[in-house]
Amino acid sequence: MPAITMIVNGARREVQVAADTPLLYVLRNNLELTGPQFGCGLSQCGACSVLIDGKEARSCTLPINRVTGKEVTTLEGLPARWAAQRGLPASEAGRILHPVQQAWIDEQVPQCGFCQNGMMIKATELLDETPAPTVAQIKTAFTSGPSPHLCRCGSYSAIIDAVQRASTLMAKGR
């Protein structure tokens, strides 16, 4: 079993697992990063989403050997990502939340909250590319990719509110 190396939330991590192990199990069980959740194991819901080199990806079906050398950002890594984008010292990351996370709190988005990891990852990707998205652009973003991002509790309208709030927060912070 050869070691596989990747950058996770800014740090170099090496794991020894079967090469076909999906990234999700490595993150949760080997690296104890429990932001991403198992929802379907089929890339059909988005609960497991992470950013890979800045792009949203479904970790439940992505074999670990395809992540070699890549940069993985999980929900845990969003504050540091924001700190870096703002040019804040890395030590600040432990004291702040990413504006997307703050907006999720302000708008009281979660019902059960189980899908929200993927929703926040998707929102982060969207706001990086489109800093002030329209409702139509938000809807397109959250329903494109391998599958729509599913929320069974129906928090979609709260998510739309929160993406727009995060957009405002980020505009102020940049």
Added chain:
Amino acid sequence: MATVNRIDVYGATLTRRQFVKAGGALFVGFSLAGRNFLEQTAQASPGKNSLDASLASAWFEIHADNTILMRTGKVDFGQTTAHTAYKQIVAEELSVPYEAITAVVMGDTDRTPDGGFSAGFLEYGGLNLRKAAAYTHQALLDLAAQKLGVEKSQLTVKDGVVSGGGKRVSYGELVAKQQLKLTIPVTGDLTSMFGLTVTGNPPMKPTSAYTIIGKSFANSVTPSKVSAKEVWVTDVRVPNMLHGRVVHPRTLGSTLVSVGELDKKTYPNAQVVVKGNLVGVVAPTEWEAIGASQQVAADTKWTDWKGLPGHAQLHKWLREEADWKTTPATKSEKNRGDVAPALASASKSLSASYELPYMKHAPIGPTIAVGDVRPDGTVYIHTHNQNPQALRGQIARMLGTSVDNVVVRIYAGPGHYGRSNGGNAGAEDEAVILSKAVGRPVRVQWMRPDDLLWSTSSPPAIANIRIGWDASGKITGYQADHYMPAMQDDRLVGALIAGLPTQPAPDVNPEPGAISTTVNTLMDPWVYDLVPNVAESGYGTFQLGQKASPLAIGLRDHSMRTPGQLQQNYPRELAISEAAAQAGVDGIEFRLKQTSDERLIRVLKAVRDASGWETRRSPGPKASATGATPVSGQGVSVMLRSGTYWACVCQVSLVPSTGKVAVDKYTIAVDPGIVINPLQLKRTIEGGALMGLSHALYEEMTFDESGVTSRDWRSYPVLTMADVPEIKVVILNHPEVGAYGGGSEAANALAVSAVAAAFFDATGKPARRLPLKPAYVQTVLKA
């Protein structure tokens, strides 16, 4: 050395020990004998691994620094009301700041007092905490009266500080350096469906004095969830734990012929466990357990079984084959007059039949549990479950051990929408069975297909409705015959497959403490009080295929948001919209003609004004069932649920040639009486509204003769963000009602009839079954 004294509190005794030299401050409980104390203590006596719910300290710890820890056995991981409304209710009743409640312990069976299911979370569940807080508040006032030397009636409390006679003392100061014991009256069976109930009538704060209830306090559990700090049920890892997966039978009635041989070369650390017809695979890593279980499954042989009608034949089968005779019919308590002659003599009438499919709760994450059967016979189950004390009882029964030996710990998890309110969601018993077999803790997580194929479902229904009205548009007679299979199967599915003891299948008479009955109760309160002749009946039957299945499984049903009421409100409200159309009267005007209930009138007018409703007859002037030009329509529906009045308007559009229905706008007005947390309420209503639109447009569990064929999100599609309409929520706060209603899940059920009525308004064609998928819609439009 301690001095002991006694204080009379509402005809009872508070015991107080004052420590002369005490280190830490304690609030280890008050001892107040309530009026029912003597008759209730025997039932409430706690066993091992239980709190004594008759002690106030089981509910609250008030610390010397004025912080408070609160415990509730009710579990809400779906809307997290325990972290908002429950805290507000308690803070209000105790007269402490919301922020003083710094910790909430929820659901753990050895750390919370009362148990019971999580239905009726505010109107029933919250009452236990509220009464416990009210007793505690009274005892604190008595302590303060003694300490300050001021008459109790002269005391006031604000922010946890008691004032009177120019003096003041905080709760923290009152309880510091003392051991206090307050006993409150409780009754019930902890591990039954209902858990324990706090009884008696302690004085409660008048609603006019509320300062905390009614404000949008932030949900205290949200920050940990959005920052990945929450310990979710999926995160639980215990020492020496193995990962497990279950190879479920090939059909809902298959028994095991032979177990596939494990490929030890590929999966060297995996192990197969067989118990009855239950095949499990455990391994040290999750990925090996998954791979090994799939490899074993492919080689495992099962008997064939065909005992279901298949979903295309479902409603025909229900009409022609189901046994509706064995189970006694139910009648509404609001039935009145003589419907048959009223319908016969009505100037016009409607007679129509409506159909609902099976729907899945479909939590976004599958059921999961860690079972830990220890050498000393103690069993720990780490899971997320809406009735952990009932699960405790069920697991004890399965293992033939005492409930004292079973502990259930509860974590945040994907919402269940009622699926686990009877004590199990699926993985719990399987985790315990595998743990017992291998002698190590085992974590069982179902895969997505397991969760759709082997879980319970919301039952299907048929309703036959007849409505007659006079020339003025007043309904003279209403008859509804509701047909629905049993909807509360609380049996442990792993125990059934393994052949281990569990409770009986739903039958006419459930066991004491259970609600698993075939009786179809009328769940949709009648709100049109001016109708002189009403006859509503409910007919129940057994679950499909259950008796014929060698596993006694078949299609198992379970309560889901607005259980039973969805199945009865949808046909009622859609039929009333159709009757209004035939009467040539606007749908809201028509409803207003049938009621004198001020609260119903209020929500109807509110939703009319907020939605941009066009007051006119239906179908609309531009309605069309053909062509490629979009048509649009409006529909309304109302519901009384848990003391809360609801009215909803949906505006839809569709292109008849494609049959694709879109909801453009959803407006809902709600009068719950007292609004506890407006933002929390708004968000839960929005969620319910969207889940309801999902039911209206997408959801139908498919099945063949052997089992469920909806196995993933492609074969069981649900609403996506693309379908989200403009949503307007109008909250009417009416504290004078004197009660907080509940049931924000009502928003779920209201959507289906309002969307169908709007479809009729747009096309002139009645669609009398769900969901409104293009293929079905096109059939309706061509009819």
